[in-house]
Amino acid sequence: MRKRGKKPKKSKAEWYAVRCLFHWKEPHDSYEERITIWRATSLAEAIELAEQEAAEYGEAGPCDYLNLAQAYHLGDEAIQSGAEVFSLLRDSDLEPKAYLDTFFDTGTERQADGAEDASRLRGN
Structure with a gap:
């Protein structure tokens, strides 16, 4: 039972960038890195959303999603010019x-x- 006056903690959606890797089939034989941004309540949710989109992207084009997703929490409320959208050390x-x-x-x-x-x- 919830105590009076306390509201349940609500998860706040924030911005995440996720880099996914693809291998393009013949005649291209190329690799592609795509960075997409997602509004999600966690890093795991952002990766899940990006991987769903990556599977659709791979099916639509002659490429395979390589099942590698790397995520980055943007930390800003609003995306604006000059915002860092991905960083990997x-x-x-x-x-x-x-x-x-x-x-x-x-x-x-x-x-x-x-x-x-x-x-x-x-x-x-």
């Missing part, structure tokens, strides 16, 4: 250039360097 003994070459700038990325490249990647 990785320990490494690599020097900065070797680290970038190993994990982020291998030369195999499909990324745009500017408006012209973005247009080219979209096929315009």
